[in-house]
Amino acid sequence: MHDLTPTPALGYEAQTIGTVTITENSGVALASVAARTGHSDTCTAELTSLLGAAPRVGRAVLHDPEAGFWMGPDQWMIGAPMATHEDLADQLKARFGTAASITEQSGAWVVFDVTGDAMPDMCELLCNVAIRRMTAGDVQRTVIHQLGCFVIRRASDDHIRILGPRASAGTLHHALITAAKSIA
Amino acid sequence: MSVGSRTQKNRLSGGQIDRDTALTFTFDGKRYCGHGGDTLASALLANGVRLMGRSFKYHRPRGPLSAGSEEPNALVQLRSGARQEPNTRATTAELFDGLQARSQNRLGSLSCDLLAVNDRLSTFLTAGFYYKTFMWPKAFWERVYEPVIRRAAGLGSLSLSEDPDVYDKGFLHCDLLVIGAGPAGLMAALTAARSGANVILADEDFRMGGRLNAETLTIDDSPGADWAAATVAELAAMPNVRLMPRTTVIGAFDHGIYGAVERVSDHLTVPHPDKPRQILWRIYTQRTVLAAGAIERPIAFPNNDRPGIMTASALRTYANRYGVAVDRRAVVFTNNDDGHRTATDLHAKGITVTVVDVRPETPRALDYEVLAGAQVTDTMGRLGLTFAKLRLADGSDRIIECGALGVSGGWNPNLHLTCHHRGRPQWNARLAAFVPDIRPDSRPDSRPGGLPEGMFVAGAANGDFSTAAALEGGARAAWAALDLGGARPEIPQAEDRPVNLLPFWHVKGPGRAWLDQQNDVTVKDVTLSHQEGFTSVEHLKRYTTLGMATDQGKTANLGGLAIMAELAGKSIPEVGTTMFRPPYTPVAIGALGGRHRGQQFHPKRLTPSHAWAEEQGAVFVEVGNWLRAQWFPRVGETTWRDSVDREVLATRGSVGVCDVTTLGKVDVQGADAAEFLNRIYCNGFAKLPVGRTRYGLMLREDGIALDDGTAARLAEDHFVVTTTTANALPVYRHMEFVRQCLLPDMDVQLISTTEAWAQFAVAGPKARRVLEKIVDQDISNAAFPFMACANVTVCGGLRARLFRISFSGELAYEIAVPTAYGDALIRRIMEAGAEFAITPYGTEALGVMRIEKGHAAGNELNGTTTALTLGMERMVSTKKDSIGAVLSRREGLNDPDGLRQVGIRPLDPSAHLPAGAHLMARTGPVDAAHDQGYVTSACYSPTLGHHIALAFLKNGTNRLGETLRLVSPLTGVDLAVEVCSPHFVDPEGDRLRA
Amino acid sequence: MIIDHPLLGPRDSSEFTYMGDAALIDRPDPEAEDAAQAFYEYAYLRDNPAGWHRELWFHEAGDRSWLVVTRNTLTHEISKVELARDVARSRGRSR
Structure with missing residues (x-):
């Protein structure tokens, strides 16, 4: 067992502004799965056995402990709790074999959970997603303050999860906070 | 009696204002009172203030022409200090308590503007006066004419402070x-x-x-x-x-x-x-x-721009909505029935009204005077309307006392x-x-x-x-x-009067009649430009400035067109119309910028070791959006050079460490991954063994170098490609283009992993000694030779990647761990290296070492460079197809006398070599025609003890040892330099392989 | 502009990066006799029509698909959007 301690992207406390709460979630392990040529069906089957269903275009399958969403043609992102799935990429490699290309993504992203009644108002100042038309499990890759992000509509009506580039976690957090203050 | 109404002498009853709310405000320093629901213009008019500004060119006294956003005249400065906002329309500015407003475009006070002398000079200030008058002497334009004109003909001024909002x-x-x-x-x-x-x-x-x-x-x-x-x-x-x-x-x-x-x-x-x-x-x-x-449009008549003269509907709006009489005695000048509606409403408010209707047949009124077939031919009043002069149907003149004149020429x-x-x-x-x-x-x-x-x-x-x-x-x-079906909605009952209008655009007669009050364009100006040949609408607009500036001619354009049509003997639609473009009304630059200003102009990208580097007192530099440590100053070091020289010498002497996370990384997987790399790099990758890394050069399809980096083969079907920091995104985009558009059936998958891994270069003769303490596997020279790569573990089991690659020319490794462990790893590397006095180095030392080693970087990959220029022509494989291979063989790119990368050193060891300076023959003219090449990168080499440079020199490979002149006429540089190999340090590469 | 992505539906053009003429898909045969001339024309001689144009757009802030967008350069009307990969296959770029 190694003795290095991971650091969160920011390590800030959850912050509530008006009705909106912004929380950094550093407990998500991520890995991408891309089907090898001719193996779409195998991947769909493996995703179904892992998540209960293969995520369709623009959708997530919100499942425990692993969840997943569609990233691009024949490509998905799988997430799971870091505590139990730090080796998610290796687990997936074992499962998919040569049917898919697996890439560890845990370090690439910072994850924010945004909850609260005014979450849709806040989203309208952040990004070009039709937030009020999204339903649970809808996912859209979009741009927030020039940063490429995934916006995932979670099961609860007032909850979205935002995945943004970890190196710019500070900029993204600042954008979230200023938007929350604008509409508070 | 409502609050604050004592001073509002022109306030009437009614309207949609909140009389229980008294709002105090100042205009040009004087205090006034208005109500909630007022605009600045309605409140000023209620207080009897009609004069709100001076015109752009002639400095004529002006008041509001409208009650809306089409306003050309009543432009004021709102607020003070950093919030000062010029050119705000008083007619739309919502009144608030404490509002400070000032008039603009005046010298002295609003009522006694010294620049009103321009009005007397109006004969000279006609259409195109700029183009005609300020031609000579040429030098006067910048020093005299422009500053004076800017002072005299302008609108509001900026605060020159940062916008606090x-x-x-x-x-x-x-x-x-x-x-x-x-x-x-x-x-x-x-x-x-x-x-x-x-x-x-x-x-x-x-x-x-x-x-x-x-x-x-x-x-x-x-x-x-x-x-x-x-x-x-x-x-x-x-x-x-x-x-x-x-x-x-x-x-x-x-x-x-x-x-x-x-x-x-x-x-x-x-x-x-x-x-x-x-x-x-x-x-x-x-x-x-x-x-x-x-929008209601005015009719042009002589001196139609005095404060108190406005569109008829504006008079009606002030009376009905704001409960304001512009004056108790009003004239309405109209060519249509809607003017009579204004008269009726004003009369109902107790205002004395006379209607002047150009039409011989007009609606009858029982309660006020209607003059059919009459026109307004002139007005009087220095700072505001006092009298209107009329010509009646029978040809006689009449002067009528009034402080408000509503004009209705129809609606647009x-x-x-x-x-x-x-x-x-x-x-x-x-x-x-x-x-x-x-x-x-x-x-x-x-x-x-x-x-x-x-x-x-x-x-x-x-x-x-x-x-x-x-x-x-x-x-x-x-x-x-919405393509709605079902029953049609019920429409409420309302008036449905027809439009009765006699087109009428301007009153003929002596004196200036304004078409565009904001730009001071008169009927005479349009006539003059027509005489001078500006017969197209677009030409007229630019020559006279009709319809320009903040109001974009909302009240002026059609009048100008009508005059043009009359002069040309055409109908208005034959003359045409100018087009409208966004924005409808002016937009503050701040709104266009949004949150993207100051520190938030770009996103910041921080490296995994950023917090640690800050603790070390690093000086940071922006590279793309990344903040990278540029150097790490220590106590006693007085210049950046002190720090950089120390970092270079310590790295070459023992060991140094640098965060290289910012290099782009692309994960390339799939059965055809090797063949894919064969296509995107000009050199071969198919035969690269697993566990080995290779330098690769990517070309654009035109044969010019696109980017360079390394590709490490971690498995038969898995490579990690690195790109330069700046090109990470364009290279990834290019790779996806090749994958999706050119080779759609290859089994290859790409994903960017730049931010997924924290990567550190550990370089110097002691690098292995340091990493042996961290990496769990055998990394001896035999087990892990130069250009090896592997998935390893560190510190007892953390997954990591190790590459034996070197940018510095030293024995070097790059080690990568998942980003979350980057901070922990840099601290561990520093601990492990303490016994060797491990030295963190920044981008400057990195740059010095790569110049010493002769490695090309962004300065060399400048969009004109080929493999041949870089001395890498043998890398371009002729045995396979790759992007750029065919066109790289073009004659023009293979000129024997073309530019080649060389090294440059000064004959005088103390001389400084500037990047960008040009190489010239030792004797002969110094001019572009005799240019031999130029310096791309230069630095002081602490290893060699003098300045060195990389340069592109014509036929450079065959000119080693030649003495040339290095010149930079702009900065006064003229030096003798010697052409040498670009590999200044360890040309044989012994250190790399140690 | 709005680009009707074949998989994702209508998306704002600001999410895309533009690269111009979709004729870039038709990369010449490097083995052909006239390869030098064909590549010269491929790299430099592209049409710039006032009217209908087939263009390459990269969904950079989206699913990373290259698209072929048929767009009228005068009116910005878009009549067709295809995955470039499908176009490439239909143009015979499969191995």
Whole structure:
């Protein structure tokens, strides 16, 4: 067992502004799965056995402990709790074999959970997603303050999860906070 | 008696103002009182102030011409200090308590403007006077003419301080956007909202209702304003409706995207520090109903620009909506029935009215005087109207005392947004106005023209001027836009009077008659430019400036066209119309910038070791959006060179460490991964064994170098490709292009992993000794030779990647761990290296070491460089196809006398070599024709003890040892230099392989 | 502008990066006799029509698909959007 301690992207406390709460979630392990040529069906089957269903275009399958969403043609992102799935990429490699290309993504992203009644108002100042038309499990890759992000509509009506580039976690957090203050 | 009304001598009863709220404000330092619901203009008029500004060119005294956003005259500066905002229309500025307003474009006081002398010089200041007058002497333009003109002919001034307010941008989505909340817009919104559609209703005014707030007419037996208020209340209660007052839709963009500026805080004394002053919205909509109303147009007559002269509907608006009499004695000058409506309303408010109607037959009035077939021929009053001179039907003159003169020349539909996709307004002779081009067949063969897709026009904006037609049109437009079935909505009852109008544009006679009051363009100017040959509308506009500046000629353009038509003996539609472009009204730069300013202009990207580097006191530099440590100063070091030299010597002498996370990383996997790399790199990769790394050069298809980096083969079907920091994104995009568009059936998958891994270069003779303490596997030279790569573990089991690659030319490794462990790893590396005095180095030392080693970087890959230039021509494989291979063999790129990379050292060891300096033959002229090449990168080499440089030199490979001149005429450099190998340090590469 | 992505539906053009003429898909045969001339024309001689144009757009802030967008450069009307990979296959770029 190694003795290095991971650091969160920011390590800030959850912050509530008006009705909106912004929380950094550093407990998500991520890995991408891309089907090898001719193996779409195998991947769909493996995703179904892992998540209960293969995520369709623009959708997530919100499942425990692993969840997943569609990233691009024949490509998905799988997430799971870091505590139990730090080796998610290796687990997936074992499962998919040569049917898919697996890439560890845990370090690439910072994850924010945004909850609260005014979450849709806040989203309208952040990004070009039709937030009020999204339903649970809808996912859209979009741009927030020039940063490429995934916006995932979670099961609860007032909850979205935002995945943004970890190196710019500070900029993204600042954008979230200023938007929350604008509409508070 | 309401509060503060004592000083408001022109305040009448009624109106939609809150008389219980007294708001105090200042204009040019003097205190006044107004009410909630006032604009600055209505409050000033209530206080008897008609003079609000000076004109642009002649410094003529001016007051408001309108009661809306079309205002050309009453431009003022609002607020003070950093919040000072010039060129704000007093007619739309919502009054708030403590508002400070100042007049602008004056020298001295507003009532005694010293620059009013321009008015006396008007003979010389005609159309095109700039082009004619300030021609000679040439040097005078910058030093004399321009500063003087700028002082004399300008509008407001900037505070030159940073804007203290914040602005937001946002995105809205709806089924139907309704622009304008007058009778047509309200009816459209109501119809759509009741059907369940998601509706946005935007109006530039702070009070929705449009003209209904300014009229005395009724809808279904209740006052129009009450109907409007009730309808707004009904809409406000519906969850599928978003009401956006104080919001100007500024433009119709492609495919149903509209821009809108919401003035969130402009009516507050001080905006909340966290809240935006304004929001620039991007509205995505399926369908749009444009119900923007119409603007009344003036008639030109001599001296028609005095304060107190305004459009008739403005007089009516001030009286009905704001309870303000501009003056107790008013004249209405009209060519249509609507002027009489103004007279009726003013009379009902107790104002003495005389109607001057150019038409021989006019409606009768029992209560006030109507002069049929008469004209206003002149006016008097130095700082405001006092008398109007009339010519009566029988040819006699009459002078009438008045302080208000309302002019009605007809109404122009507000069709600006219909033109934003090059729709051409159509002439309607009955209205004597341009109406929107709504013909369904106006876009044959997809030629530009017609309405923006999905737009419907209703009410006065469509030329339907009666209230009944507006209500009907609004409902019909929403009905059609949303393709609603079922029963037609019920339309409330309202007046449906026809438009009776005799086209009449200007009164002939001596004296200047203004067409465009904002730019001081008169009928005479248009006549003059016509005589000088400016017969096209677009030429006229630019020559006379008619229709330019903040109001874009909303009240002026048609008058100018009419005069042109008259002069040319053509009809108005034959002369044409100028086009309207966004924005509808001016937009503050702050709103366009939004949150992207100051530190937030770009996103910041921080490396995994950023916090640690800050602790070390690193100086950071922006590289792309990354902040990288540039050098790590230590106590006692006085210049950056001290630190950089130390870092280089320590690395070459023992060991150094540098965060190289910023290099782009692309994960390339799949059965065809090797073959894919073979295609994107000019050199071969198919035979690269697993566990080995290779330098690769990517070319563009034209044969020029695109980027360079390494590809490490971690498995038969798995490579990690690195790119330069700056090109990470374009290279990834290029790789996806090749994958999807050129080789669509290759089994290869790409994903960027730049930020997934924290990567550190550990370089120097002791690098292995340091990493042996961290890496769990054997990394001896035998087990892990130069250019090896492997998945390893560190510190007892953490997954990591190790590459034995070197940019510095030393024994070096790059080690990568998942980003979250980057901070822990750099601290561990520093601990492990303590016994070797491990030295963190920044981008400057990195740069020095790569120049010493002769490695190309961004300075060399400058978009003109080929493999041959870099001395890598043998890398371009002729045995396989790769991007750029064919065109790299072009004759022009293989000129034996072409540029080649060389090293340069000064003959005088103390001399400094500047990058960008040019190489010339030792003897002979120093000019572009004799240019031999140029320095791309230069630095002081602490290893060699003198400056060195990399350069591109004609036929350079064959000129080693030659002495040349290095010149930079701009900076006074002229040195003797010697051409040498670019590999200054360890040319044989022994250190790399140690 | 709005680009109707074949998989994701209508998306704002600001999410895309533009690269111009979709003729870039038709990369010449490097083995052909006239390869030098064909590549010269491929790299430099592209049409710039006032009217209908097939263009390459990269959904950079989206699913990373290259698209072929048929767009009228005069009116910005978009009549067709295809995945470039499908176009490439239909143009015979499969191995």
